[in-house]
Amino acid sequence: MKRLATFTIDGEAFGVDVSRVREVLRPQDLTPIPLAPPEVAGLINLRGEIVTALDLRVRLGSPTRADDRAMSLIMTTPHGPVSLLVDDVGEVLEVGDGRFDPPPTTLRGAARELIVGTYSIDDRLLMELDVEHAIDGTTPSGADVEMEDR
């Protein structure tokens, strides 16, 4: 059985492998960084450690967040913690292989790359996020160009 930490983005339910989530934080003070790639929402101060916050809405190509009340999932990575900004954090769910399906073909382009597959739970669709891709992948809207520019 796999355990997924669930959260929502623009009304849709997502999950990530719970073992990769170090902690969940309430909305934090964000310091935006000019000229940064678009998915970088800014830097947060995690008890003295400076952590880069990535906005999953930008990654998934969803509409821009209207307020600054994003929750923060602090993910562990080999290069230190990274924060993923999401709309709301839900419960941790156990999911079985039986209800697993590949990503729906109707999924929008940007999101499709980031989704491992879907689980149907109580008539709701839960999309499992590919953590590595979400953290390291690039956002099609020009983040790459930004980096190559130098």
Next chain:
Amino acid sequence: MDEIVAEFLVESIESLDRLDRDLLALEREPSREVLASIFRTMHTIKGACGFLGFPRLERVAHSAESLLAGLRDGSTSMTPEIAEALLRTGDALRSMLDRIASTGSDGEDGHDDVVGDLERLRATPAEAHTTEPVAPATPVTRPREGHGGVTDTTVRVDVALLDRLMTLVGELVLARNHLVGLAEDAADPALASASQGVDRITAELQDGVMKTRLQPIRTAWSAFPRMVRDLALALDKRAGVETDGEDTELDRSIIEAIKDPLAHLVRNAIDHGIETPRERAEAGKPDEGLIRVRAYHEGGQVTIEVADDGRGIGIAAIRSTAVEQGLIAAEQAGRMTERQLIELLFVPGFSTADHVTTVSGRGVGMDVVRTNIERVGGSVDVVSEHGRGTTFKIRIPLTLAIVPALIVSSGGRRYAIPQANVLELVAVSADDLGSVHDATVYRLRDRLIPIVSLAGVLGSTGEVRSGGSLVIARADDRRFGLLVDGVSDSVDIVVKPLGRHLSGLDVFAGATILDDGHVAAIVDVVGLADRAGVARGERDRPDDDRTTPVATSGATSLLVFSDPSGARMAVSLDLVERLEAFPRDSVERSGVDDVVRYGDRILPLARVDELLVDRRREHRYAGEELPDDLQVLIHRERETLLGVVVGRIIDVVEHPLELQPASRPGVRGTMILDGRVTEIIDLAGLVRGRDERRTTPLRADTGAAS
């Protein structure tokens, strides 16, 4: 490997580096302290060998110790032969230590030749005429017995543990800030005093923990004196090395990364830079070449210089070699500037050495030097002067350090600017900036400096606000004014690296946490200047005015102006010392010259159009084409000033020089600037031409020179 053995190896290798230094010092000048230090080193190694069971190593160290004891009590006197034997002892010990590191045993090689020499020299009595003992009868303090010796005061700690401590201290700082805030609100004397105590201790703890990861740069260059001596001997040259700032501290991993590049630069300096003693004598230099290695803090960076007083980089040789090796076309080579040619040194495979030596000239090296330094976020610049020497300047960022910084605000956000990049602060209004001319430059006392708006570069609002602060900043040899909305504080900040997602941002050097817990990005002043297109080459150091800076960007700063008839021209900003405006009626006549008073000097004036066509007119400053305030570019050639009168100053632009052939003398060429044909004036040539005409007074006025 046994931990005790590992520790012994580390300590012994460190002491052997010191041994080399000490021996070279002793060879130059007898000193009882130095001799005592050498003796102690050898004794410590010998003692530990016996303890750990390395009989061959012990035997070599023992022979050396006996010889040293003889030197100390005066029964043997110091000779070059002895110095050589002791240096070779150091080498033998090193190779045995290497063997222990890889195999755990001190091997089969007993280094009998070294031991034999040491014993023979020990047996040679002091010669009558050099009987003065190196050390007096007072006994040298015996080192502590047994393993460890003088290096017992250090312990080895896992870097991961230090990182963890760093993070904890960061958390403590924030908790402290919270506590201090609460104590201020509570107005309770007991709480206030307790919070003060926590405040002070936290600061000291933070400082202490930061320092644990730093090492003096000495560890990277302790081998240089020996290396220089051996190389110079091998090449029949004479050279010494002088070091300065060896206590400058850098993160340990950075020291590891720059060790080899630095050694390579020193080797190059001896092989290519320093001339043979005869060549040096002919050039009027001391026989012995000097290599100076310096390190110092500059901004959030450490600068390391490797300078020699040798022949300088042969520009002609670079040019011909580059063409021979097919790197550039002959026709292209003729057009390249000195800077661009020097830059070729860093191209992989490039070498100008006439012959391949074991030292250098194999075409590997300079590109590797640059690559390794850039890998840790550093940069390399070269300054060379023909016949006077070459200086390599390496700048290494500190990713982990406390630096004093200025906290500024811009576009509603706060940024930290390392204090060492800040020369001064000026309060300005929009009028101050507009008063010179359309271009964004500011006249600071007598100097023109380009202005960069922080908000503009960072892409927030490009508007120049009605008021603000101008941070006069220095980025390597460039000076510019950074316009910010306000300056709030000057504090010590802890530099933290940016995460991978932001590592491509060259305008920021890192981030820091401010006292209130908010994060602020640290401005990388050099990266910002690059991004804003601030021209390189505006020299700040009067002592090496005539040297050639090597720029990494091909753009030139051009001052665009019109001549009195409205023709569009430009001149390299480097050639313009200042811009001045003089009222037309302040022009006076002195002999054949028109002059104005300029401070306590007399400044001769020349109209740019007259310089170009070699023509004199009557009523030169009476025409309607000139404004009431004469716009004057001040050009300086050594101590001689000339004011060049132009029509109007239009702009300062940053543009690569892509010249079309010149249409008339005195013009370097034409190019399209901002969509308009612009003549690039050869100001230095025009001024020389004027001087020549003035010293040939009989020459007829020819009208147009063309």
